[in-house]
Amino acid sequence: MSxxxxxxxxxxxxxxxxxxxxxxxxxxxxxxxxxxxxxxxxGKSTFLRCINHLEKIDSGRLQVDGHLVGYRQRGDxxxxxxxxxxxxxxxxxGMVFQRFNLFPHMTALDNVMEAPIQVKxxxxxxxxxxxxxxLEQVGLSDxxxxxxxxxxxxxxxxxxxxxxxxxxxxxxxxxxPTSALDPELVGDVLDAMRRLAADGMTMVVVTHEIxxxxxxxxxxxxxxxxxxxxxxxxxxxxxxxxxERTRSFLSKVL
Amino acid sequence: xxxxxxxxxxxxxxxxxxxxxxxxxxxxxxxVLVLAAMLVxxxxxxxxxxxxxxxxxxxxxxxxxxLVATLELTVIAMAIGIVGGVVLALMRxxxxxxxxxxxxxxxxxxxxxxxxxxxxxxxxxKALIGDxxxxxxxGPTFITWDVNSLVTTFVAAILGLGLNEAAYMSEIVRAGILxxxxxxxxxxQALGMRRLKIMRRVVLPQAxxxxxxxxxxxxxxxxxxxxxxxxVAFTELLKAGEDIFxxxxxxxxxxxxVSVWYIIxxxxxxVGQYYLERYYGRGSSRALPPTPLQRLLRxxxxxxxxxxxxxxxxxNPEVGGL
Ligand SMILES: Nc1ncnc2c1ncn2[C@@H]1O[C@H](COP(=O)(O)OP(=O)(O)OP(=O)(O)O)[C@@H](O)[C@H]1O
Ligand SMILES: [Mg+2]
Numbered sequence: 001m002s003x004x005x006x007x008x009x010x011x012x013x014x015x016x017x018x019x020x021x022x023x024x025x026x027x028x029x030x031x032x033x034x035x036x037x038x039x040x041x042x043g044k045s046t047f048l049r050c051i052n053h054l055e056k057i058d059s060g061r062l063q064v065d066g067h068l069v070g071y072r073q074r075g076d077x078x079x080x081x082x083x084x085x086x087x088x089x090x091x092x093x094g095m096v097f098q099r100f101n102l103f104p105h106m107t108a109l110d111n112v113m114e115a116p117i118q119v120k121x122x123x124x125x126x127x128x129x130x131x132x133x134x135l136e137q138v139g140l141s142d143x144x145x146x147x148x149x150x151x152x153x154x155x156x157x158x159x160x161x162x163x164x165x166x167x168x169x170x171x172x173x174x175x176x177p178t179s180a181l182d183p184e185l186v187g188d189v190l191d192a193m194r195r196l197a198a199d200g201m202t203m204v205v206v207t208h209e210i211x212x213x214x215x216x217x218x219x220x221x222x223x224x225x226x227x228x229x230x231x232x233x234x235x236x237x238x239x240x241x242x243x244e245r246t247r248s249f250l251s252k253v254l
Numbered sequence: 255x256x257x258x259x260x261x262x263x264x265x266x267x268x269x270x271x272x273x274x275x276x277x278x279x280x281x282x283x284x285x286v287l288v289l290a291a292m293l294v295x296x297x298x299x300x301x302x303x304x305x306x307x308x309x310x311x312x313x314x315x316x317x318x319x320x321l322v323a324t325l326e327l328t329v330i331a332m333a334i335g336i337v338g339g340v341v342l343a344l345m346r347x348x349x350x351x352x353x354x355x356x357x358x359x360x361x362x363x364x365x366x367x368x369x370x371x372x373x374x375x376x377x378x379x380k381a382l383i384g385d386x387x388x389x390x391x392x393g394p395t396f397i398t399w400d401v402n403s404l405v406t407t408f409v410a411a412i413l414g415l416g417l418n419e420a421a422y423m424s425e426i427v428r429a430g431i432l433x434x435x436x437x438x439x440x441x442x443q444a445l446g447m448r449r450l451k452i453m454r455r456v457v458l459p460q461a462x463x464x465x466x467x468x469x470x471x472x473x474x475x476x477x478x479x480x481x482x483x484x485x486v487a488f489t490e491l492l493k494a495g496e497d498i499f500x501x502x503x504x505x506x507x508x509x510x511x512v513s514v515w516y517i518i519x520x521x522x523x524x525v526g527q528y529y530l531e532r533y534y535g536r537g538s539s540r541a542l543p544p545t546p547l548q549r550l551l552r553x554x555x556x557x558x559x560x561x562x563x564x565x566x567x568x569x570n571p572e573v574g575g576l
Contacts, residue, residue: 052444083448091446101441105459105537115445118455147537160441167445
């Protein structure tokens with residue numbers, strides 16, 4: 001058996017006195033697409049942000065590809081990683097945000113080229129080729145020289161996906177990538193994600209798109225109140241939720 | 255679809271109405287015209303203004319030397335101010351309490367004392383520290399310099415103006431940095447970028463849009479504040495003029511010479527600011543209007559003061575409300 005790509009064991013997270021994650025246990029296998037649903041405030045974004053150490057966990061163990069996130073273990077002691085080490089870990093993990101967060105002062109192409117050049121120190125020519133190909137893949141070959149403010153929300157989010165992929169990550173995190181989009185723009189973004197899943201990318205997707213979860217997801221996780229209430233095959237969970245909380249949530253969103 | 259939708263649109267008749275009269279505008283216009291005429295008359299007939307002397311000294315060598323010294327002082331003091339301001343702003347925003355309180359203390363002190371006092375202080379620095387020595391702190395010294403040979407009047411002026419400016423610039427830079435959305439830093443972190451690189455490549459370029467306009471203001475203000483250096487015997491533009499009118503008593507014409515030079519440089523700086531703002535505004539949601547030069551080349555100077563009819567940058571029709 002290969003090692004899981006993500007392995008969370010008893011992960012807790014507090015914001016001050018607010019206990020947001022109350023013991024999360026999860027495993028994501030390489031190539032798996034895990035969709036996470038749950039009511040607002042249940043800690044979905046927080047958990048996702050813990051995976052690439054944008055938030056520090058307060059207890060438990062969180063591993064990505066067999067390595068602790070943000071810490072090194074020496075004997076039975078944990079040592080905090082230096083900034084450079086955390087940055088090196090994050091290079092392997094792509095993240096796509098609800099509000100895109102493209103760099104507004106750079107063109108679409110420059111947005112995609114920025115990190116490989118600045119972080120990995122790759123040559124401009126090689127990166128340009130890869131970035132162009134990525135933007136073509138997400139259907140934006142005619143928008144490369146456009147600035148984010150000149151693109152629609154859907155186009156911006158596809159640039160953001162290309163930007164994350166340009167770092168050639170082994171894991172992609174999506175935090176409600178289509179929630180800020182007009183309904184008619186959602187499809188193009190989901191198509192891009194569907195293609196990525198078909199290419200075998202390991203993905204954790206927080207989403208309200210139940211259809212996408214059913215069709216593309218290998219696993220569906222329902223979170224509520226900082227715990228995983230239910231997890232399983234999306235079709236099973238959606239058709240026959242085992243828990244009352246899952247049932248009542250689904251009855252509201254379906 | 256009805257036929258009128260697809261047919262060539264017929265423009266409805268334009269309303270023809272008698273415009274509202276504005277008698278007040280005529281009266282106020284007349285008053286302004288009369289006052290302007292009186293001013294022009296005074297400018298040309300008052301013998302004390304002495305335009306002959308103005309012409310004689312406007313491009314005289316001593317004045318031009320003073321002008322160059324003023325420009326040097328402005329550029330170097332602003333350079334110190336901007337670099338120092340960025341460093342101080344980063345210190346204040348740093349998580350290290352030693353750094354942030356040191357920056358706070360610096361800003362508190364330099365904003366709390368008049369710049370003229372600081373200038374005079376630097377001019378008299380010899381009285382405070384005597385000589386500067388290089389060596390091990392509290393241990394033996396290797397080399398010693400005479401402070402007066404290090405801190406010339408030029409250096410005193412630069413230190414006084416530049417260090418004071420850094421305090422003000424740091425607040426401007428800090429406001430600029432804080433104006434950049436936190437999502438930008440998070441996205442950069444998620445891409446594996448490190449703090450300094452995020453600052454240099456992502457945050458500061460965006461902060462520039464907020465930083466440039468007040469910095470232009472500061473530069474123009476600095477140009478004129480350099481005249482304070484005349485009080486510590488540094489020969490800049492004002493001192494050059496003073497030296498001349500102290501000899502020939504033609505005070506007013508020489509003050510006008512000096513003032514006209516300040517106005518000319520200020521005007522040039524304003525144009526420079528306009529183009530810098532355009533550069534750092536690229537990619538902003540509002541379309542950039544063409545520059546005056548572009549308008550000139552297109553030959554439609556008539557729209558000089560109006561917004562251009564079509565945005566210079568084509569916008570995507572499907573831009574949604576974000
Ligand atoms: N930086 C923070 N500081 C303090 N509290 C926070 C912070 N971030 C999130 N929280 C709180 O943690 C809880 C969980 O937030 P989280 O964003 O993870 O929810 P979510 O499941 O993603 O919800 P949504 O569906 O609305 O995005 C919320 O109560 C939120 O107010
Ligand atoms: Mg969320």
